[in-house]
Amino acid sequence: MKFAIALFSPPHAPSSRRALRFAEAVLAGGHEIVRLFLYQDAVQHASAALVLPQDETDGARQWQTFISDNQLDAVVCIAAALRRGVLNDEEAARHDKPATVQSRAWTLSGLGQLHEANQLADRLICFGGP
Amino acid sequence: MSQSLLIVTRQAPWSGPGAREALDIALAGGAFDLPLGLLFLDDGVFQLAPGQQPASLTLKDLQANLQALPMFGVEALYVSARSLNERGLSDGALQLPVEVLDDVGLSALFERYDQVITL
Numbered sequence: 001m002k003f004a005i006a007l008f009s010p011p012h013a014p015s016s017r018r019a020l021r022f023a024e025a026v027l028a029g030g031h032e033i034v035r036l037f038l039y040q041d042a043v044q045h046a047s048a049a050l051v052l053p054q055d056e057t058d059g060a061r062q063w064q065t066f067i068s069d070n071q072l073d074a075v076v077c078i079a080a081a082l083r084r085g086v087l088n089d090e091e092a093a094r095h096d097k098p099a100t101v102q103s104r105a106w107t108l109s110g111l112g113q114l115h116e117a118n119q120l121a122d123r124l125i126c127f128g129g130p
Numbered sequence: 131m132s133q134s135l136l137i138v139t140r141q142a143p144w145s146g147p148g149a150r151e152a153l154d155i156a157l158a159g160g161a162f163d164l165p166l167g168l169l170f171l172d173d174g175v176f177q178l179a180p181g182q183q184p185a186s187l188t189l190k191d192l193q194a195n196l197q198a199l200p201m202f203g204v205e206a207l208y209v210s211a212r213s214l215n216e217r218g219l220s221d222g223a224l225q226l227p228v229e230v231l232d233d234v235g236l237s238a239l240f241e242r243y244d245q246v247i248t249l
Contacts, residue, residue: 008249040151080151111158119133124245
């Protein structure tokens with residue numbers, strides 16, 4: 001089965017951890033993840049500038065490793081990311097901001113990518129939200 | 131055959147970017163001509179309330195974006211009767227032409243759509 005996974009909550013939220021466990025189970029079960037999509041506060045997962053105390057789990061890094069290891073299509077909503085200070089080189093230059101903080105595991109793109117993933121997948125599974 | 135998507139918007143327009151971000155999903159999908167519905171539920175019904183003055187909170191008005199929904203082909207608009215009643219809002223004065231659904235209607239609505247996103 002083909003899954004699209006959308007995440008709305010920040011890396012420290014329990015739903016982020018649940019989403020990662022779910023995504024791991026999808027692949028372990030022989031299914032496919034057509035795309036991961038970050039929206040709202042979940043765009044913080046794509047920040048390469050998060051620093052956690054050494055004895056705490058770095059959820060954003062775990063996601064980045066999972067994406068790289070499995071060569072997943074992982075997209076961040078560009079509007080939600082800009083609003084929350086997650087910029088790539090191009091956007092930092094365009095908006096004259098000093099820092100680029102986007103992890104290379106993720107790609108900045110638009111909401112159309114969420115709709116496309118929804119059309120390609122058999123199931124859309126969302127984590128987080130109010 | 132496109133998969134249909136119901137977007138459930140549950141945030142008041144003054145409670146953060148949630149209401150706008152739910153609406154943006156609907157507008158983006160409308161631009162791609164996808165079959166979508168938008169349900170105003172819980173505090174999301176405040177997005178439809180008349181006489182709002184967002185400028186007094188230095189917020190941008192969401193109304194113009196909401197009014198764009200039909201232009202983007204998003205005409206399947208719903209609101210929960212229970213959510214309206216709980217917040218003292220009358221369905222006669224809402225800012226958009228929405229279909230008012232009771233709880234049974236809501237359950238039927240969720241059944242009709244392939245996918246659901248709640249924000």
